[in-house]
């Protein structure tokens with residue numbers, strides 16, 4: 001009897017397991033694929049001292065190299081990508097070798113992009129160590145880095161060969177980072193999982209004390225929600241766009257405040273903006289915003305933008321988001337909690353008041 005959960009994600013050209021274990025980095029599901037391949041573990045200077053040795057030791061039959069980068073979203077850029085690529089070149093990695101990401105979404109996205117671009121694509125494994133990366137970023141194959149003009153502007157779809165989650169690695173995660181991960185969990189509730197939204201509301205205290213069984217359940221459910229969407233639409237031609245609920249607003253908040261808000265915090269606030277806009281346009285009831293605010297606040301997440309950023313600045317940044325088509329905003333809005341849809345052609349004049357209502361400055 002084992003207490004791990006495995007979720008299999010099946011795509012057209014790839015299928016891979018997400019292994020969720022309460023207190024181990026469990027490679028047994030993929031051990032047969034490891035052979036004698038060279039391994040490069042990419043991590044950062046916060047996570048490496050905590051977990052790099054443990055993870056390196058798991059690759060008993062492999063030659064293991066490390067690439068430890070500086071910690072922070074501001075390092076999710078071409079320079080860090082170049083550092084990984086140089087390490088692969090220096091150690092003569094070829095198409096049969098393997099990259100491993102060990103860290104949060106920043107390390108996962110960058111490592112994935114290095115794997116996508118080195119020799120036109122080599123295999124990689126995600127070992128996510130933040131809640132946000134465990135429930136969202138590590139699953140689904142979106143990889144990339146930021147450009148000074150905006151987040152994730154450079155990237156590729158490249159699926160990992162496995163996602164290995166050790167829930168107990170969250171014990172060292174700062175509480176603010178943990179809560180930011182909950183911001184993305186709430187997102188699934190807003191998109192199409194109203195029942196899960198209520199489940200989160202009912203388990204706030206257990207989640208906050210990181211009760212192991214509850215966290216296993218939370219992470220497994222979110223991975224399953226994401227897998228279901230990605231299986232339907234791997235490269236975001238349709239339904240996968242719903243996963244961007246709160247994100248066009250959120251990316252603008254992150255860029256405008258120079259990353260003062262964490263990604264999950266910005267997404268939470270972005271959902272409040274989306275709910276407000278949905279209500280103003282008559283798509284949903286005004287009460288949805290309040291329900292969202294209550295749950296965000298229960299996890300100490302912000303519901304007003306506390307900064308001297310203006311609504312116009314946010315709007316300008318929203319236009320540089322990848323989702324703007326011919327100057328018409330394409331936004332994810334809500335008809336009800338758990339009833340998100342793609343709204344085309346939303347106008348600036350409609351968006352501004354909704355932004356304004358979330359600024360406290």
Ligand SMILES: NC(=O)c1ccc[n+]([C@@H]2O[C@H](COP(=O)([O-])OP(=O)(O)OC[C@H]3O[C@@H](n4cnc5c(N)ncnc54)[C@H](O)[C@@H]3O)[C@@H](O)[C@H]2O)c1
Nearest residue numbers: 046071104105106129130132133136137142169172173263
């Ligand atoms: N690819 C996708 O589908 C996708 C989805 C969502 C978000 N993202 C991206 O993910 C990034 C955000 O990821 P994040 O929230 O994980 O941030 P992050 O990677 O910056 O990690 C947050 C902080 O926690 C530290 N940390 C990580 N694991 C730790 C642990 N176990 N103990 C102690 N400290 C730990 C990190 O070093 C960092 O300081 C953004 O760049 C976002 O664009 C990608």
Ligand SMILES: [Zn+2]
Nearest residue numbers: 184247263267
């Ligand atoms: Zn996100």
